[in-house]
Amino acid sequence: MFDNLSERLERSFKILKGEGKITEINVAETLKDVRKALLDADVNYKVAKSFTDTVKEKALGQNVLTAVKPSQLMVKIVHDELTALMGGETAELVLEGRPAVILMSGLQGSGKTTFSGKLARMLKTKKNRKPLLVACDVYRPAAIEQLRVLGEQIEVPVYSELDSKNPVQIALNAIHEAKAKGYDLVIVDTAGRLAIDEQMMNEIEAIKKAVNPDETLFVVDSMTGQDAVNTAREFNERLDFNGVVLTKLDGDTRGGAALSIRTVVNKPIKFVGTGEKLDAIDQFHPARMADRILGMGDIVSLVERAQEQYDEEEAKRLQKKIAKNQFDFNDFLSQIHQIKKMGNLKELASMIPGVGKAIKDIDIDDNAFKSIEAIIYSMTPQERTNPEILNGTRRTRIAKGSGTSIQEVNRLLKQFDQTRKMMKMVTGSKMGKMMPKLKK
Structure with a gap:
């Protein structure tokens, strides 16, 4: 979504990099590039021209603080004008009839x-x-x-x-x-x-x-x-x-x-x-x-999607299991399902500031979890609950049953073990900070 336009606008703002202040000359050069980027994105000509004229007027009317670079100020002005161009406020449905x-x-x-x-x-x-x-x-x-x-x-x-x-x-x-x-x-x-x-x-x-x-x-x-x-x-x-x-x-x-x-x-x-x-x-x-x-990025929308799948009781249960180092493959599988419900993986990743550009040319398939799920589903209920018992013989059987290699099974087990240790450390440090408050 808007990948080409984002890239073109970023190049446009680079014209102002290294400039000590905003002038009519460097603003004109930047906005000429911005207008071309908008037209190439199939924006209406009159809309593109009006947009860049407004940005120019606001940019030249600004006193740039020493702490703010001209390129940063231009991004702020363009952001505000893009928001206004698309309506400014979020428009809600008005549903008052019965029905x-x-x-x-x-x-x-x-x-x-x-x-x-x-x-x-x-x-x-x-x-x-x-x-x-x-x-x-x-x-x-x-x-x-x-x-x-x-x-x-x-x-x-x-x-x-x-x-x-x-x-x-x-x-x-x-x-x-x-x-x-x-x-x-x-x-x-x-x-x-x-x-x-x-x-x-x-x-x-x-x-x-x-x-x-x-x-x-x-x-x-x-x-x-x-x-x-x-x-x-x-x-x-x-x-x-x-x-x-x-x-x-x-x-x-x-x-x-x-x-x-x-x-x-x-x-x-x-x-x-x-x-x-x-x-x-x-x-x-x-x-x-x-x-x-x-x-x-769009971190607010990402958090909203996560909250839609968030179950408070489940989160409390999971936190207790992590604290006791009892987080198992059943919990891991449950977390994968929660992530999948949130939507397209590449779109979700692009909502994280700075990540969108990094993954622009990387294909993130919605089936990215497929092999992981296959490995976990090939485990017995006992193995999912007690990953410690997964010896060489069991791992070989799981690899065959999931259509994966022994290397993939070993890699998942290693990653799972590291994740579990990290989660326990994070939970433990939070609990540690809470203890003095509880004693009071």
Whole structure:
């Protein structure tokens, strides 16, 4: 995500390295490079020019403290302006209706149906909502089946009428169904087209007028670049939607849509899709995205993801086991599963400040833990609980059973032993510091 833009911006700021102060000449040179980087990232020309003009004005108006280098000041100004460009504040969903209604709009292939499922899952698990998905794409039979399959996966019911070709009536009937059965959220998945046409726009306008949604979201494939921005403008003129959803932001996207769309349609980006899995959805935070673009990582989002998987009782149990040096392979396996639930491993690593650039060209497979899991699963319950009994014969059997080599088994056991010792030391030192307080 934004890898090329991040690299180009970093090169731009190097122009100011070694400079004692900001001048009109070195700022102009830096911002010429920044503007080119933005245009290459498929940012709208007017947006890129306005952005660099604002940065120039602010940079030349700053009195640089002796403790702050010109390049550092420029990064700070660019960060603040990128945040403002993408909306400044995080935009929340406003769901006040009973039931609350969310209407999805967008072209075919933008990811509306998949995103509808992701959003239903997120609001169900994080906001304790009781959602009902509604299949209003009466032209593409596969869309109804796709939504039904998604509904089964996330355990959310799907309302559909196979014998009806009237999406307005289907949506109204679904809301009636939601009221009757106690669902407090209705997500309406509508039909898309390969291009904008009058029939499509009239239809979705009619659905919006009939159901009066709390939120109308425009879903757009971020990989389409400036086309995404142009499509958003046309949809907004007809629908006056509440917010934008950028899908496929994990792909080979140049990021131009994310940086342009807010300015062009004056509507906030509310969510981004970051992968194919049903939990690959993030609320859009402009400041955090600016951090990522400038290679600063996104430690806040990483901590939030970790907290979602955090079980306080399990953590206390684990701490006691570590203190007694009883941390075993069952606990180790449990920790691997927690990490995997947090999302794509490379994306997680790139959220750590400074790591993103270091791993840019390194392929971190989501199956990175596969051989480790295979080795642990090839152990008997007794061996997992008591790693000390793993002699040469047992290790050979485990290597054969897991399809790995004896060297890989030995390496894992060595790493596990070192990890256990380190964890005990850390826990022990914390306990030691706490003891005087407890005695008082």
